[in-house]
Amino acid sequence: MTTVLDGNAVAADVRDGLRESIETLADAGARPGLATVLMSDDPASETYVSMKQRDCEEVGIDGSHVELAPDAPAEDLFDTVADLNADPAVHGILVQMPVPDHVDKRRVLRAIDPAKDVDGFHPENVGRMVAGDPRFKPCTPHGIQKLLAAADVETEGADAVVVGRSDIVGKPITNLLIQKAPLGNATTTVCHSRTRDLAAKTREADIVVAAAGVPELVTGDMLKEGATVIDVGVNRVEADTEKGYELVGDVEFESAKERAGVITPVPGGVGPMTRAMLLYNTVKAASERADVPIDLP
CATH class of the missing domain: 3.40.50.720 (NAD(P)-binding Rossmann-like Domain)
Structure with missing residues (x-):
């Protein structure tokens, strides 16, 4: 018999396992916060970001969202990322890809604070993963x-x-x-x-x-x-x-x-696992920033 893996069920288990940790952090004044940034009018990207925000609401993560016009100057995006880097209520930052052609994707990845890079794509986090000491796994x-x-x-x-x-x-x-x-x-x-x-x-x-x-x-x-x-x-x-x-x-x-x-x-x-592990990384980021130990699923 072939086992067909149900990603929705496994993802639900991960989310369930995060809820207690999220409340532990909230009780310590460090409720996890995830900020998403969208600089696109691509319907698929819009849908994906909205799903991530719904996931946050479901498990008790504070979600916030910033939308920028696709033809806005690239510096508007980098200014937004800088503001989120400085915001103590934001523990994870996700800039939805792809970004417009006039924005340097690699510069975007480098601009995010590595401690808030819950996608795991900042060069520092990639290097840590390769070295066997991952902060966040992609x-x-x-x-x-x-x-x-x-x-x-x-x-x-x-x-x-x-x-x-x-x-x-x-x-x-x-x-x-x-x-x-x-x-x-x-x-x-x-x-x-x-x-x-x-x-x-x-x-x-x-x-x-x-x-x-x-x-x-x-x-x-x-x-x-x-x-x-x-x-x-x-x-x-x-x-x-x-x-x-x-x-x-x-x-x-x-x-x-x-x-x-x-x-x-x-x-x-x-697919469902990708979204679940984004929540996982956000909770881990909040735990490390607040120095509050938690059990991760």
């Missing part, structure tokens, strides 16, 4: 680790293949899987658009993380029997539906399900 890779733990997947000594080398998912999950730490110690291969014979690599893998952004790239015949398959992709493809499209992952789910021992669906797999 949300999607951390969520993947939580899913692996929920399914009792053994990573130690496992052969893992990560398909994709993005700064957001591919590189950090590779780093976390090779760390000498719980949910690490895997022998990990990174594959990408220049990889020769991708199927030959994935067929040898105990764990496949598909994060290439290519619809249904990984099919069932590319998998080892009983493999764990984590599908990070969310791709909109044309379909004969009311909306005219459907969402599919980077894995062809039906054929992969026939081979996999554990698999995540799209939607409802990795």
